[in-house]
Amino acid sequence: MTIIFSIIVFAMVLIVGFHVAPLMTWVERRQCAFIQRRVGPNRVGIFGFTLFGLGQPIADAVKLLFKEDGNPSYVQPFFYFIAPLIPSVTGLAALMVIPFGAQDTFFGTVFSPQVLSVGAGFLLFFAMSSMSVYGVTLAGWSSNNKYSLLGGLRASAQMISYELGMGLSLIPIVLIYQTLDLQQIVYAQSHSYLFGFLPDWGIFRAPVSFFIFLITIFAETNRLPFDLAEGEAELIAGFLVEYGGMRWSLFFLGEYAMMFAFSGLISCLFLGGYSLPYLTHESLIHIVQPILGSFGSIAVFLIEFATLIVKMSIIMLIFVQVRFTVPRFRYDQLMKLGWVTILPLALINLFVTALVLGYSSFK
């Protein structure tokens, strides 16, 4: 039974991961259109039902699948072929680390809605997100194109620079909750209150960490204002120049899956994860159990799943809003921001958190 539950959860997360990229392309185009006072894609529909153009992503996916698989003659074949697989595999694997609900028992079997619940917790997530750099770098290097090479190099230098700030900004969270396990962090956030009334979320405990982490995930996922790796204005499309068809879209699948996974991580660490504010898992069970009986725990799981998806979607909308609001950085400004501003800021944040926590717990 446990194995069946694990496969169900794996399939669920996989379906969510595969649907993020097409849906987000539509959301992005619509939101961009509204910001620029246009209408955006709203025509494609199925049997006359346009639903604000929600048929567009389906049409795009079909088009990409049936497109010619370009095969340029000057690329390094092996690396050129495996490069798009790396971001998509690591992006989807990172999504597996996120807990989509509390552990509970369904029909007498333990059910854990987190596919990879290991002791290393979000360090495993970092391993995945760092590995996705290889895809971009290999794509840039193996394409044998100047623009690709520049894009790949920039991406690797930028991602490793911002990884330091990202790693350092989460240490206050480890100091506060004393664990790396995301499930336990979410439990701690939903079961206690700050000053008696605020939910004990990471954003209230460590607001500076939240903002540093939010900035660094923009750089880690290669999103504007930090998308120097594929800046259209200067590098055409950077590391994507020589790619087309399905392989091109695998990069985007990976990018959006990674963005979604990062939204999940930020929700779990700073925004209470799958928990509703002021309602713990136990009290939810207590409310639902009398109405639905033994199906109560399934209903609670669905509520928690929906809560987390809503929180992640809000972060995704912030991603899109920032993309169309903030202009792109220059490369030297980007590196300077990472090394000279974010790194010292994260260290100071760490010092202050350690001193305050040390003072309050050891006296």
Next chain:
Amino acid sequence: MIYSPYYNVLVVFIALIGIITLISLLAIFLGPKKENQAKKEAYECGIPSPHTAQQKLSVKFYLVAILFILFDIEVIFLYLWALNFQELGWFGIIEIFLFLGILLVGYLYILQTKALDWES
């Protein structure tokens, strides 16, 4: 064999690699095949391409990579300390601040030698 949740990581990875490879292979068989010489050229700018871009790179990139390794190891040490924060108490805080202080001297040296100055 002793069961460890880390085997799941391997299983998930193999499954994902299988699925993604399947998708990319599917695209190869579904798409049309119309080849011509212009399509195979590198997408650069009108003039004939040198067909390679793998040449000498700016030393700045290597510098950033080396600095990254130094500071990343620092971050890993900090995670170990952060997990044992309550047991180590003030001793841990003072020790880690000393460690960070030594690294901070290195960081200031890097700033002073303009290793992070991308304009030059």
